[in-house]
Amino acid sequence: MKEIILCKYGEIALKGLNKSxxxxxxxxxxxxxxxxxGEFRVTKSQSTLYVEPLGDEPDVDEFENRLSKIFGIVKLCRSGAVEKDIKAICEKAPEYLADVLEGARTFKVNARRSDKKxxxxxxxxxxxxGGAILEKFPHLEVDVHEPQVTVTVEVREDYAFIHSDPVDGAGGIPVGSSGHAMLLLSGGIDSPVAGYMMARRGAVVEAIHFEAPPYTSDRARMKVEKLAELMTAYCGDIKFFCVPFTEIQLKLRANCPEELFTILMRRLMMEIAQRICEKEDDIQxxxxxxxxxxVASQTMYAMVCTDAACRMPVFRPCVGLDKAEIIEIARKIGTFETSILPYEDCCTVFTPKHPKTxxxxEEVEKAQASFDFEPYIKEAVEGTTVRLIKHI
Structure with a gap:
């Protein structure tokens, strides 16, 4: 039997003239x-995309896994495509769903008849x-309220599609529908989650990382590159910018109040990131x-001081989440285990003992103005390396 994956979407169906x-x-x-x-065919009809794996023995599991990480798809239904004939449906459905039905005790049938003919x-x-399934699997009972398995038949234009309970998709809207943004990507748990959340709202995500050798190691940079690579399963290809930041941090430590170190560091990171965005031309x-x-650098007072150095919007999709919620998302998208590897990044190696919360x-701008950071900012921008991290 031909297998086709039905990809269903939510809010995209409400986009009116922009839907296409x-x-x-x-x-x-x-x-x-x-x-x-592998080979496949994609078609669309009735707010559904049809992905048909082709070839002699397509890896449908792999197709389904990849589709589950594409933003815009809300539900995935791996379906058997049967001719639109009730006899064929009653014959093929129990056979196609045998593995699911054999292990269940209760079921119900749900039918959707898009083809009114x-x-x-x-x-x-x-x-x-339902009668055909009970005849084939006499151990089953019908439970229309809380069935273990729901057998669905969707009678559409070309086929009747048979499937059991759908798989959740990634939701959101397609990457590329909301412009480009630059993610400040550290080696921690939070920033990959933030990138994922913005990509889920349609942003093309690029990433910028600040390294401070010899205080940070090659392994620390490789860890962050690995995080970006893991993110590509959801975000697509990511342009990865790596900024040499050692000199700026040393000048900060030598010339500015220790309790303001982290705030000043973040303001300078924002400035460098903005200049690189301006060179790229299409990052908003x-x-x-x-x-x-x-943490101390993430109080409302600190965020106000950081934002004052910015000429472009700063999105903080994790701002209202607690750590447990962020960790839950990190585990879901597969970045958590890499994020907790014990390699320090530049945000932690110079952390002050008593940061000001x-x-x-006024005091932050005065401290920053007490030293001329401009030559070091230019040097950092010019020394930035770029590589494209491809979707895995």
């Missing part, structure tokens, strides 16, 4: 992400197929993994 634009973006993403998984109405389809915003009140903008 979002659909086209999703189809392009699907073609890129599935290209190395089909001779049987939905309740009649349910009755016919910055992204950070800050969560309000999580309520800095005023």
């Amino acid at each position: 634009t979002f659909e086209s973006m999703m189809i392009k993403t699907i073609k890129r992400r599935l290209a190395s998984a 089909f001779p049987l109405k939905s309740p009649e389809i349910c009755a016919e197929l 915003a910055l992204i950070t993994g800050e969560s309000l009140g999580q 309520r800095p005023s903008l």
Whole structure:
């Protein structure tokens, strides 16, 4: 039996005249992400994308896994495609779903008849197929309220599609539908989650990382590159910028108040990131993994001081999440285990003993103006390396 994966979307269906634009973006993403998984065909109809694996023995599991990480898809239904005939449906459905039904105790049948020319109405389809399943699997009982398995028949234009309970997709809207943004990517737990969350809202995410050799090691940089690589499963290809930051941190430590070190460091990071964004020409915003009140540099006072150095919007999608919620998302997207590897980044090696939690903008700007950082900012921008981290 031919297997086709039905990819269903949510808010995209409400985009009105722009709906086709979002659909086209999703189809392009699907073609890129599935290209190395084998041959396939993608079509669309009735707010659903149909992905049909081709070839003699396609790896449908791999197709389904990759599709589950594409933003814009809300539900995935791995389905058997049957001719639109009730006898064929009653014969093929128990066979196709045998593995699921054999291990269950209760079930129900749900029918959706998009093709109104089909001779049987939905309740009649349910009755016919339910009887066929009970005949094939007499141990089963019907439970229409809390079934262990829901067998669904969708009678559409070309086929009747048979599937059990759908798999959750990544949700959101397609990457590329909301512009480009630059993620300040550290080696911690929060920033990869922030990048994921903005990509889920359609942003193309690039990443910038600040390293401080010899205080940070090659392994620390490789850890962050690995995080970016893991993010590509959801975000697609990521342009990765690596900034030499040692000299700036040393000048900060030697010339500025220790309690303001982290705030001043973040302001200079923002300045460097903005200049690189301006050189790239099409990046409209910055992204950070800050969560309000999580550490001293993430108080509201500190964020005000940081934002005052910014000429472009700063998105903080984790700002209202607690650490447990952020960790839960990190585990879901597969970055948590890499994030907790014990390699220090430049944000932690120079951490002051007693950082100021309520800095005023006036004192921060005065401290920053007490030393000319401009030559070192230019040097850092010019020394930045770039590589493209491809979707894995």
